[in-house]
Amino acid sequence: MLPIIEKLLILQDRDHRLHRARTELGSIGPQRQTLQNKATDVQARLDAVKLRGKQIESERKRLELDAEAKNAQIAKYSLQQFQTKKNEEYKALAHEIELCKEAISKLEDQQLEFMEQADQVAKDIAAATAEAKNSKRDVDLLVADLATLELNLKKQIADLEADRARQVAEVDAxxxxxxxxxxxxxxDSVVVSIEHGACGGCHMKLTTQTVRTCQGMGEITTCPHCGRILYYERGMDLVAAD
Ligand SMILES: [Zn+2]
Known part of the structure; x- marks a missing residue:
């Protein structure tokens, strides 16, 4: 093999590794973003169910206050009944008291509904809290793994870049x-082998002349179809498969 080809193959190997490492490094940001989005979604679900819990509680409180107000009215009407001497007024007050009692009964039914909803929401909050906790633990671990991977890749890239610079110095301009x-x-690969008598890059069949020139190892031979640099190694299958 031509010494220059050997050097170019080493250089190409570093470039391949650099490309892989940089691609992997480039994928870390989006992966981290996906994890953070997941954590945000889980937290948003928890916040929403908590908010629902607060709304139910304040609705229930409002009904309770309404019922208290009605009870106060009943007390007031009862007192007025006690004080009045007029039969008509007494009857009117009795009617008002009856209306208040009906309203209270409705308010109590509604309160009961809200209490049932509150029970369900409490369960939902417990489930969402557990989910958020588990999810946060998982995300934190994965984000830490990504940080380690990122550091390793950066170091690997720096090493490969330094190595590449050394290889470059070995290759003539x-x-x-x-x-x-x-x-x-x-x-991608630009220094390619001959495979079954074809270019290892574009897979087009090479002429016997091209293969012989490459085998002769006198000069850099390129594929007439794609321009990639061809190399020959002992034992390579130079003959077309057909
Ligand atoms: Zn080719």
Whole structure:
């Protein structure tokens, strides 16, 4: 194998690893965001059910106060009944008292409904609280894992970048230029092997002449179809599969 090809393969290996590490690093932000969204959703559900609990409680209180007011009215009418000498007025007051009692009975029924709802909401709050607690624990663990992974990847990238710089220094300028231009246009493997007589990059069949030139190891050979740099290693299958 041409020494320059060996160097380019090492460089390409670092670039592949760098690409993988940077892609993984880039995915951490969205992953963290997804986790935070999940935590926010769970908390929002808990807040909503708590708010519902407060609303029910204040409704129930309001009914209680209404019933107290009606009871006070009854007391007032009873006193007036006691004080009056007029039969008509006594009857009118008795009617008012009856109305108040009916209203109180309705208010008590409504209060009962709210109490049943309050029982259900208390259960919902307990469930949502437990869910929020579990979810927070899970999210905290996963976020901590992501932070560790992020640190490791950053270190890995820094190491790979330093290593890449050392490899680059080993490669002559024109070959490096060629490699980097190809990398920019192809974005993946640009130094490729010959597989079954075809280019390992674009998989187009190569002419015997191209394969021989590559095998001769006299110069850098490129694929006439895609322009990738071809390399030959002993034992490679140079013959077309068909
Ligand atoms: Zn090709």
């Amino acid at each position: 024109s070959a490096l230029n060629r490699y980097e231009r190809l990398l920019k246009s192809k974005g």
